[in-house]
Amino acid sequence: MFEVQQTTAGEWAVVAGGGRALLVAETDTGRLRTLLDAVRAGFAETLDALVARGLSRTPSFALLDASAETVLLAVRGAASATVTEGGRERDVRANGVSSWVETQLAQADAAALGEHVDTGALPLIDGVVRASGLAWSAADRAEDVGATVAAPPKRERDTGPLDAVVVEAVVEAPVEPVVAGPAVEPFAGDGFPAEPDPQTRVPEATLTEVAPVASPPATAAPVAETTGYDHLFGATMVRSVEDAAVRPDEEEAAPPRIDLPGFITDSFPPAAGRMEGDHDGLTVMSGDLPQRSGSDRSEPVPAAPERLEYALLLSDGRREPLSVPIVVGRAPNVSAVPSLRDARPVTLTSAEDDISRSHVAVAVEGDSVVVTDLHSRNGTLIVLPGASPQKLRSGEPTTVVLGTLIDLGSGVTLTVEAAG
Secondary structure, eight states, rough: OOEEOOOOOOOSEEEEEETTEEEEEEHHHHHHHHHHHHHOOOOHHHHHHHHHGGGGOOOOEEEEEEESSEEEEETTOOOOEEEETEEEEEEEOOOOOOOOOEEEEEEEEEEEEOOOOOTTTTSSSSSEEEEEEEEHHHHHHHHHHHHHHHOOOOOOOOOOOOOOOOOOOOOOHHHHHHHOEEEEEESSSSSSOSSSOTTTOOOOHHHHHSOOOOOOOOOOOOOOOOSTTGGGGGOOOOOOHHHSSSSSTOOOOOOOOOOHHHHHHHTTTTTOOOTTTTOSSSSOOGGGGGOOOOGGGGGOOOOOOOOEEEEEEEETTEEEEOSOEEEEESOOOOOGGGSSSOOEEEEOOOOSOOOOOOOOEEEEEEEEEEEOSSSSSOOOOOOOOSSSEEEBBBBBEEEEOOOEEEEEETEEEEEEEOOO
């Protein structure tokens, strides 16, 4: 929660939302609505909205972000701020700075933007008001969080009597068991049934052997051929052991010989000393294969080349390895590039101080170096070896090679080199 100093006239307005507050010299209602959406979105989004029309048309402002443990503060132009840390007060101003002054407050107890806030201040959590100053206290933030979290109302336990529930019994008719398979008929005595199941065929010879009869069985009439395999039942032939014995003079028929074309048989001449008739004509023996010369041996596979490691040579003489992605800028914030995991910030400034806070990101993807302009104010130029300079598109990753020069402006450059 912020406390604002109400004013009836003037150019200053306070925009609050999402734990952030902006004191800005702006009178246009449409611009204030746009800034309200940006303040609710985040600290970096608010700075982007303020400089959207160019640095020369950016109004004076003081931006305070108290949504996290570390408080962020940015001041530009005629705006001012007073910060209290550990019981000591200090002023933050941007006199003589063309852009703005930005700082982090890790142990901030309170902060005041603009004019002094007296006892007639009003609370503001979200919205836009005309005001000349605002104040923030870390103690108020703790109280707001405590007041926001409330215990849910305790529900009374219902201990009243329950109405009796009448359950009507449903009597179902008994279900007859279902027996899978064909029905089984009882035997008429100790022997076989007088009339067998029409679905089961029993060979007549078997019936003759099991059930004795008074007279010898008559010759079975030939069974008429029907559809399927029903004609096979009853046609079983029974031979004696003598008839079923294998005779020595019974020889197995030799397998038919396959005549191969001449271009196959001529390619594999018979080995020396092989007896006639030992080869079946189909199997290729190892002795029939032509001898291979030593020149036909496969060459050893060369080992895969080692992966090239890269580094960046900064214009101030430093050398930064690209073992992990890096974010280069005046005050780089790796959280501005969520797609780069374990990114490392590298601070680089210029005399004109016109480099963006998070200006450019450089990372290694596979065997290549990828450069991405992080929506910087002045843009980024790259100069490939032997090529003309070209400007990167904001937010679009671009692949570069060894020796590429990355120009951030005002003489600040990065050169892609091999590490080691």
